[in-house]
Amino acid sequence: xxxxxxxxxxxxxxxxxxxxxxxxxxxxxxxxxxxxxxxxxxxxxxxxxxxxxxxxxxxxxxxxxxxxxxxxxxxxxxxxxxxxxxxxxxxxxxxxxxxxxxxxxxxxxxxxxxxxxxxxxxxxxxxxxxxxxxxxxxxxxxxxxxxxxxxxxxxxxxxxxxxxxxxxxxxxxxxxxxxxxxxxxxxxxxxxxxxxxxxxxxxxxxxxxxxxxxxxxxxxxxxxxxxxxxxxxxxxxxxxxxxxxxxxxxxxxxxxxxxxxxxxxxxxxxxxxxxxxxxxxxxxxxxxxxxxxxxxxxxxxxxxxxxxxxxxxxxxxxxxxxxxxxxxxxxxxxxxx
Amino acid sequence: xxxxxxxxxxxxxxxxxxxxxxxxxxxxxxxxxxxxxxxxxxxxxxxxxxxxxxxxxxxxxxxxxxxxxxxxxxxxxxxxxxxxxxxxxxxxxxxxxxxxxxxxxxxxxxxxxxxxxxxxxxxxxxxxxxxxxxxxxxxxxxxxxxxxxxxxxxxxxxxxxxxxxxxxxxxxxxxxxxxxxxxxxxxxxxxxxxxxxxxxxxxxxxxxxxxxxxxxxxxxxxxxxxxxxxxxxxxxxxxxxxxxxxxxxxxxxxxxxxxxxxxxxxxxxxxxxxxxxxxxxxxxxxxxxxxxxxxxxxxx
Numbered sequence: 001x002x003x004x005x006x007x008x009x010x011x012x013x014x015x016x017x018x019x020x021x022x023x024x025x026x027x028x029x030x031x032x033x034x035x036x037x038x039x040x041x042x043x044x045x046x047x048x049x050x051x052x053x054x055x056x057x058x059x060x061x062x063x064x065x066x067x068x069x070x071x072x073x074x075x076x077x078x079x080x081x082x083x084x085x086x087x088x089x090x091x092x093x094x095x096x097x098x099x100x101x102x103x104x105x106x107x108x109x110x111x112x113x114x115x116x117x118x119x120x121x122x123x124x125x126x127x128x129x130x131x132x133x134x135x136x137x138x139x140x141x142x143x144x145x146x147x148x149x150x151x152x153x154x155x156x157x158x159x160x161x162x163x164x165x166x167x168x169x170x171x172x173x174x175x176x177x178x179x180x181x182x183x184x185x186x187x188x189x190x191x192x193x194x195x196x197x198x199x200x201x202x203x204x205x206x207x208x209x210x211x212x213x214x215x216x217x218x219x220x221x222x223x224x225x226x227x228x229x230x231x232x233x234x235x236x237x238x239x240x241x242x243x244x245x246x247x248x249x250x251x252x253x254x255x256x257x258x259x260x261x262x263x264x265x266x267x268x269x270x271x272x273x274x275x276x277x278x279x280x281x282x283x284x285x286x287x288x289x290x291x292x293x294x295x296x297x298x299x300x301x302x303x304x305x306x307x308x309x310x311x312x313x314x315x316x317x318x319x320x321x322x323x324x325x326x327x328x329x330x331x332x333x334x335x336x337x
Numbered sequence: 338x339x340x341x342x343x344x345x346x347x348x349x350x351x352x353x354x355x356x357x358x359x360x361x362x363x364x365x366x367x368x369x370x371x372x373x374x375x376x377x378x379x380x381x382x383x384x385x386x387x388x389x390x391x392x393x394x395x396x397x398x399x400x401x402x403x404x405x406x407x408x409x410x411x412x413x414x415x416x417x418x419x420x421x422x423x424x425x426x427x428x429x430x431x432x433x434x435x436x437x438x439x440x441x442x443x444x445x446x447x448x449x450x451x452x453x454x455x456x457x458x459x460x461x462x463x464x465x466x467x468x469x470x471x472x473x474x475x476x477x478x479x480x481x482x483x484x485x486x487x488x489x490x491x492x493x494x495x496x497x498x499x500x501x502x503x504x505x506x507x508x509x510x511x512x513x514x515x516x517x518x519x520x521x522x523x524x525x526x527x528x529x530x531x532x533x534x535x536x537x538x539x540x541x542x543x544x545x546x547x548x549x550x551x552x553x554x555x556x557x558x559x560x561x562x563x564x565x566x567x568x569x570x571x572x573x574x575x576x577x578x579x580x581x582x583x584x585x586x587x588x589x590x591x592x593x594x595x596x597x598x599x600x601x602x603x604x605x606x607x608x609x610x611x612x613x614x615x616x617x618x619x620x621x622x623x624x625x626x627x628x629x630x631x632x633x634x635x636x637x
Contacts, residue, residue, distance in 0.1 A: 018476045022488075029492045135367075138624070142616040144568060146575045147591055147609030150598060158599050270481065277483050278572055292484070293576055296491050308488050312480045319479075 088306030097181025118222025266322030368625020452512025
């Protein structure tokens with residue numbers, strides 16, 4: 001077991017180095033050099049430019065620059081944002097909880113709706129419910145989520161006035177110190193009346209939008225996995241023993257059918273963390289995705305570089321965790337079959 | 338004998354497999370529907386210059402934000418109304434079909450060619466070449482697709498061509514891994530050994546003996562790859578990182594409708610519907626292709 005853990009960990013190290021190399025190259029390949037971008041804005045003299053170049057280490061050999069970059073990252077220095085002048089790592093961790101909260105809620109929705117929907121579809125195979133559900137799932141899977149978000153805002157917020165259009169909380173009515181960074185928890189801790197409900201209502205639409213594609217994937221996957229398991233001998237045995245139908249399906253079949261589904265749920269968390277870019281942009285959700293897009297338009301390349309490095313690192317770590325957990329559940333993986 | 342076998346097993350060459358493929362494909366009614374819609378969209382895209390009532394970039398002064406024909410205040414010249422600066426929605430949608438299909442097909446064909454080359458190379462040479470190719474693909478897959486696309490666009494700048502480049506790089510690993518895995522499985526089979534013994538050269542062995550037997554999953558992947566590419570490109574367009582205005586790209590068309598959303602919802606409705614319809618039709622067709630071509634893949 002420990003061997004499997006170490007082996008899997010060792011495999012991620014070259015990935016991290018390659019990632020550092022790619023993000024390092026990125027800032028070099030961007031048209032125009034970051035100092036010039038800055039000079040254009042503030043009118044820096046050539047002497048000052050040379051000095052800045054020296055300060056930022058841009059007059060060093062490239063290999064040395066890469067080494068300094070890696071060394072900095074290993075010591076938690078992911079660069080400094082050109083615009084806000086604060087460390088990228090700090091900005092990232094201020095915004096990351098918002099993205100994480102949204103991702104977890106979306107995944108929760110997708111799992112809680114997707115798994116039962118898939119099970120029912122499998123049980124009613126070929127019937128109307130199955131066909132309608134699988135049609136809906138394929139539609140969800142094909143949905144351009146940025147458009148889906150706009151439609152939901154139009155219907156739910158602008159027409160029916162059920163949910164707020166954007167943001168995480170109504171800042172005019174409620175204010176509280178971020179303790180955990182999760183709006184749901186912080187609003188509860190603040191003890192302000194109505195703050196929690198407000199935070200929850202802000203979460204609804206973004207959660208639906210971000211959860212749509214994984215919901216469709218999970219429903220389709222649960223259905224096919226369930227169909228396969230229902231053909232197995234042990235399910236027939238369970239039925240032959242005279243067990244109630246719900247028990248056969250809900251306990252005997254579901255347990256085994258869920259193994260591949262759980263892996264895919266885990267792997268989707270990583271995809272979602274990054275996929276939140278579109279959702280956050282639509283709902284002005286102050287998370288990492290929106291920050292990345294804004295960094296591009298502000299030409300804040302250090303922020304972009306550090307942000308991409310950090311979000312990819314987060315995804316790689318989540319996937320690693322999923323792999324390790326899967327190894328725990330399923331001994332066949334652990335022994336490399 | 339060995340080369341004979343290769344010719345006989347090539348799926349597309351004789352009419353037999355094609356006909357049997359069509360028979361099992363048409364059993365799936367939704368797949369046939371998907372195919373019909375895809376053909377319709379392809380026709381619209383090809384014939385856009387003939388079909389479109391107006392130039393997609395022409396701005397009609399005094400005819401801005403007109404509603405579609407079934408609503409009050411519509412203009413018979415503009416069936417689906419006009420956008421914020423008075424461009425004909427229907428014409429823009431038709432030209433948009435060209436752009437989206439062009440993106441989807443370009444990404445697919447480049448990924449196929451590069452994917453097949455790298456995948457076969459990895460399978461044939463194994464050793465260090467295999468390790469390098471697979472490591473690079475793993476790295477690409479480790480970075481989330483949209484973030485990677487954004488990273489590439491940030492480097493090379495937003496444009497239609499660069500969208501295609503970015504999306505191709507993002508989706509390349511799927512093709513490479515698929516080709517490599519199927520080629521590795523085929524390489525252990527007797528007919529390959531027989532071909533080797535018969536003195537078939539490596540290039541010919543891989544290209545005309547092994548590759549045709551890897552095609553089924555690859556065709557399915559390429560169909561689904563087209564729809565994924567269209568969605569990803571539309572997302573980039575929406576973020577302002579894809580095709581630039583005034584190009585009638587569906588995602589970019591959606592991006593500047595936000596202010597009009599409440600007062601003129603149709604301006605937002607049509608481009609999104611066009612994306613959804615296209616992607617859904619291709620996915621329906623892809624599901625049907627998968628069931629008909631490769632029963633082993635049915636489970637996924």
